[in-house]
Amino acid sequence: MAEDVMRPGLQNPACEGRPAESTACDEGYRARPDWPFWVVIAIVTTAYLTLLVGMVASASTFTDPSHLLGAVLSPNIQYAFALSLVSCTVSAIVALLVAVPVGYLLARGNFPGKALLDTLLDIPIVLPPMVIGICLLILFQTPILRWINIHVLRFTYTVWGVVLAQFVVGAAFAVRQMRTTFGHLDMRPEDVALTLGCSRGKAFRLVTLPAAQRGMFGAVSLAWARALGEFGPILVFAGATRMRTEVLPTTVWLEFSVGNLEAAVAVSLLMIGMSITVLLAMRALGDRP
Amino acid sequence: MIAIAHISIEAGVFALRDLSLAVGDGQYGVLMGPTGCGKTTLLEIICGLRKPLTGTIMINGRDVTGERPGNRGIGYVPQDGALFPTMSVRNQLGFGPHIRRWPKNLIVARVAELADELGITHLLERLPQGLSGGERQRVALGRALAARPAALLLDEPLSALDEDMRGELRELLKRIQRQQGISVLHVTHDHEEARELADATFVVSRDGVCTASSPALMQHLEHAEQL
Numbered sequence: 461m462a463e464d465v466m467r468p469g470l471q472n473p474a475c476e477g478r479p480a481e482s483t484a485c486d487e488g489y490r491a492r493p494d495w496p497f498w499v500v501i502a503i504v505t506t507a508y509l510t511l512l513v514g515m516v517a518s519a520s521t522f523t524d525p526s527h528l529l530g531a532v533l534s535p536n537i538q539y540a541f542a543l544s545l546v547s548c549t550v551s552a553i554v555a556l557l558v559a560v561p562v563g564y565l566l567a568r569g570n571f572p573g574k575a576l577l578d579t580l581l582d583i584p585i586v587l588p589p590m591v592i593g594i595c596l597l598i599l600f601q602t603p604i605l606r607w608i609n610i611h612v613l614r615f616t617y618t619v620w621g622v623v624l625a626q627f628v629v630g631a632a633f634a635v636r637q638m639r640t641t642f643g644h645l646d647m648r649p650e651d652v653a654l655t656l657g658c659s660r661g662k663a664f665r666l667v668t669l670p671a672a673q674r675g676m677f678g679a680v681s682l683a684w685a686r687a688l689g690e691f692g693p694i695l696v697f698a699g700a701t702r703m704r705t706e707v708l709p710t711t712v713w714l715e716f717s718v719g720n721l722e723a724a725v726a727v728s729l730l731m732i733g734m735s736i737t738v739l740l741a742m743r744a745l746g747d748r749p
Numbered sequence: 750m751i752a753i754a755h756i757s758i759e760a761g762v763f764a765l766r767d768l769s770l771a772v773g774d775g776q777y778g779v780l781m782g783p784t785g786c787g788k789t790t791l792l793e794i795i796c797g798l799r800k801p802l803t804g805t806i807m808i809n810g811r812d813v814t815g816e817r818p819g820n821r822g823i824g825y826v827p828q829d830g831a832l833f834p835t836m837s838v839r840n841q842l843g844f845g846p847h848i849r850r851w852p853k854n855l856i857v858a859r860v861a862e863l864a865d866e867l868g869i870t871h872l873l874e875r876l877p878q879g880l881s882g883g884e885r886q887r888v889a890l891g892r893a894l895a896a897r898p899a900a901l902l903l904d905e906p907l908s909a910l911d912e913d914m915r916g917e918l919r920e921l922l923k924r925i926q927r928q929q930g931i932s933v934l935h936v937t938h939d940h941e942e943a944r945e946l947a948d949a950t951f952v953v954s955r956d957g958v959c960t961a962s963s964p965a966l967m968q969h970l971e972h973a974e975q976l
Contacts, residue, residue: 648831657819
């Protein structure tokens with residue numbers, strides 16, 4: 461079969477009776493046009509985009525400016541908005557601080573157990589969000605963390621718990637991003653820096669890290685976006701107390717659960733606007749020369 | 750002098766076994782061999798970027814086998830230059846002296862001197878992305894020479910260039926090597942390049958054995974045997 465494919469013109473009627481090695485018998489052959497390929501791509505892209513835009517557009521028709529204004533002026537929602545903004549930013553920055561060394565290790569390191577480490581780091585991505593919250597809650601029942609929780613810094617059912625829950629998931633995505641970034645960077649400039657007198661740390665700081673800037677902005681954006689949408693682990697580990705641990709997804713759920721659909725939709729639109737603004741800003745910063 | 754004795758390494762599909770060569774003081778050595786025989790690996794071993802299984806590496810009579818790459822006094826130009834992607838040409842040239850904490854006025858003077866010698870003064874504020882292949886190689890060469898190393902290792906520095914640029918850079922390499930009085934080991938496939946540049950030629954065969962036409966090698970091997 462494979463040999464048949466390799467022999468030019470074998471299935472072309474014009475070639476009948478001619479030697480299989482002949483190349484002149486494909487004279488009538490014309491390469492097919494490219495437009496069907498592009499049409500398929502355009503149809504799939506348009507369908508997906510229509511779904512996304514349709515979701516946002518239909519949500520925005522479900523509310524009116526008075527609901528949006530009411531949401532913006534509500535002290536509860538203002539608090540949730542501010543807490544979401546601050547906690548997502550803090551957790552995304554901490555996620556980046558972890559993702560840079562871990563991503564570098566995964567991309568450049570060669571050590572026993574690397575595949576296992578790689579798999580373990582994906583746990584927050586594959587676990588159901590509620591399970592992450594339950595695991596965190598049980599983790600803080602272990603003696604050392606329980607002592608820290610009581611005597612040093614309280615995580616359970618506090619704002620710090622919100623940040624930790626957001627960090628656990630956001631960091632997993634940031635690590636993936638930084639691993640890909642370092643994996644695509646040429647290693648040789650760092651090696652040259654070693655021959656010029658740098659230690660590995662200095663070569664990393666002066667040569668590799670500046671080259672990874674775009675990937676770092678990508679990792680922060682990803683961690684931030686994941687943190688903004690985080691709901692399950694926060695609900696279980698930090699609770700859903702108004703004016704304390706309420707973030708915007710919690711607000712949507714609280715409003716939805718009491719039947720206030722207009723307010724839930726208004727907050728959802730607020731989140732969409734907020735995430736688009738922040739992600740565009742991060743992208744613009746990352747694309748700077 | 751660049752002298753290696755009885756170097757062995759196994760890396761995946763190829764191995765270098767008991768490989769020895771020596772480039773005398775101020776000599777231009779050219780290392781040739783088929784693709785995949787381990788020429789680049791050998792340069793990385795001399796630089797200290799890879800550890801050999803056995804053998805010693807001497808630079809100007811000093812045993813640097815256990816030294817860190819930055820303490821060996823070697824300038825290294827990998828294939829395609831491997832320039833620092835976010836650094837201007839000026840900062841690339843000043844990188845080595847800056848890391849080695851030269852006084853600022855000496856760094857400025859050294860950068861100006863090298864840029865003049867290599868004909869890249871007009872490129873000093875540019876980033877690597879906009880440079881041609883020949884310009885990139887000049888910058889990489891300047892960066893390797895800036896801190897006045899005792900030896901220079903070049904990994905196919907002319908392979909990606911067109912014929913005219915190759916001839917021009919060949920002359921530049923020879924001139925710079927004579928001016929600086931530095932020992933050079935240059936990896937290439939090109940016999941013409943070897944003929945024009947080499948004071949000594951070494952050939953690594955596919956089974957990892959090196960043959961040489963250099964009297965310095967025999968001298969060094971004798972010396973190593975005595976030690």
